[in-house]
Amino acid sequence: MTTRGKFITLEGIEGAGKTTVARALKESLEARGLTVDLTREPGGTPFAEQLREQILHRGEETLDATAETLLMFAARAVHVSNRIRPALEAGTWVICDRFTDATRAYQGGGRGVDRDWIEALARGVHGDCEPDLTLLLDLPVEQGLERARARRIAAGQAIDDRFESESSAFFERVRAEYLRLATRAGSVIVRIDATRSPEAVADDALHALTDRFSAPIGPV
Numbered sequence: 001m002t003t004r005g006k007f008i009t010l011e012g013i014e015g016a017g018k019t020t021v022a023r024a025l026k027e028s029l030e031a032r033g034l035t036v037d038l039t040r041e042p043g044g045t046p047f048a049e050q051l052r053e054q055i056l057h058r059g060e061e062t063l064d065a066t067a068e069t070l071l072m073f074a075a076r077a078v079h080v081s082n083r084i085r086p087a088l089e090a091g092t093w094v095i096c097d098r099f100t101d102a103t104r105a106y107q108g109g110g111r112g113v114d115r116d117w118i119e120a121l122a123r124g125v126h127g128d129c130e131p132d133l134t135l136l137l138d139l140p141v142e143q144g145l146e147r148a149r150a151r152r153i154a155a156g157q158a159i160d161d162r163f164e165s166e167s168s169a170f171f172e173r174v175r176a177e178y179l180r181l182a183t184r185a186g187s188v189i190v191r192i193d194a195t196r197s198p199e200a201v202a203d204d205a206l207h208a209l210t211d212r213f214s215a216p217i218g219p220v
C-alpha cells in the first residue's frame with residue numbers, strides 16, 4: 001500500500017517570501033528522494049488558474065467579500081479534487097503556496113467575513129484534506145510590502161491586483177489573524193521569522209519539516 005504524501009502549506013502576507021521558500025523546500029525534499037508537487041492557490045489547475053485571473057484582476061465591477069470567499073473556495077474545490085488529493089494518495093508530497101488559512105486570514109481577518117461560515121465552507125470543500133504542516137512566514141507588514149514594491153519596480157509592473165492595492169491596515173489585520181491562528185489549540189502552524197536572509201528562512205523551514213516528519217526525510 002502506498003504511504004500518503006505529506007501536505008505542506010506556506011502562508012504569510014504579501015512579500016513574505018513564500019514562493020522563494022517553496023522552491024528551496026522542493027529542491028531539498030527531492031534531493032532526499034521524495035516526489036514533490038509544488039502548487040499554489042488560488043490556482044494550481046488550468047480551470048483554477050482561470051479563476052485566479054478573474055479573482056485577482058481589479059476589474060470595474062465590485063467583488064464583495066462574500067463573492068471573493070466563495071470564489072476562493074470554488075478554485076480550491078477544483079484544485080483539491082483534481083490535483084492535491086490524487087497527488088497525496090499517490091504518495092507525492094504537496095507543497096502549496098497558500099491554502100484555507102489564507103481565506104481565514106484575508107477574507108476572515110482582513111475583510112471581516114464570518115469565521116464560522118468560512119469553517120463550514122472549508123469542511124464542505126476539502127473535509128479532512130488538511131495540511132500536515134503549515135509554515136507561516138511572518139514579518140512586519142511594511143517590510144513585506146516594500147519587498148513586493150521593489151519586485152514590481154524591478155519587473156516594470158503596475159498595480160492591477162485587488163490585494164496589492166490594499167492598505168497597510170488591511171495587511172495588519174491579515175497578519176494579526178495569521179498569528180492568532182498559529183496559537184489555536186491543535187494548530188499545525190509553525191511561525192518562521194521571515195525578516196532574515198532567504199537562506200536562513202529556507203533553513204528554518206527545512207528544520208521545521210525534519211522536526212515534524214523526521215522518519216521519512218532524515219536530518220537536515
Ligand code: Z5A
Binds near residue numbers: 013098151
Ligand atoms: N488570497 C486570498 O485572499 N484568499 C485565499 O484564500 C487565497 C489567496 C488562497 C495571491 O496573490 C493573493 O490571493 C494574495 C492573497 C489572496 N494576495 N496578497 N497579498 P499572489 O500569489 O500573487 O501573491 P502572494 O501570495 O502575496 O505572493 P507574493 O507577493 O509573490 O509573495 P511571496 O511569495 O510571499 O514572496 P516571494 O515572491 O518569495 O518574494 C517576494 C520578493 O521578496 C521577491 O523579490 C524575493 O526575491 C524577495 N525575497 C524573498 N525572500 C526574501 C528574504 N528572505 N529577504 C529579502 N528578500 C526576499
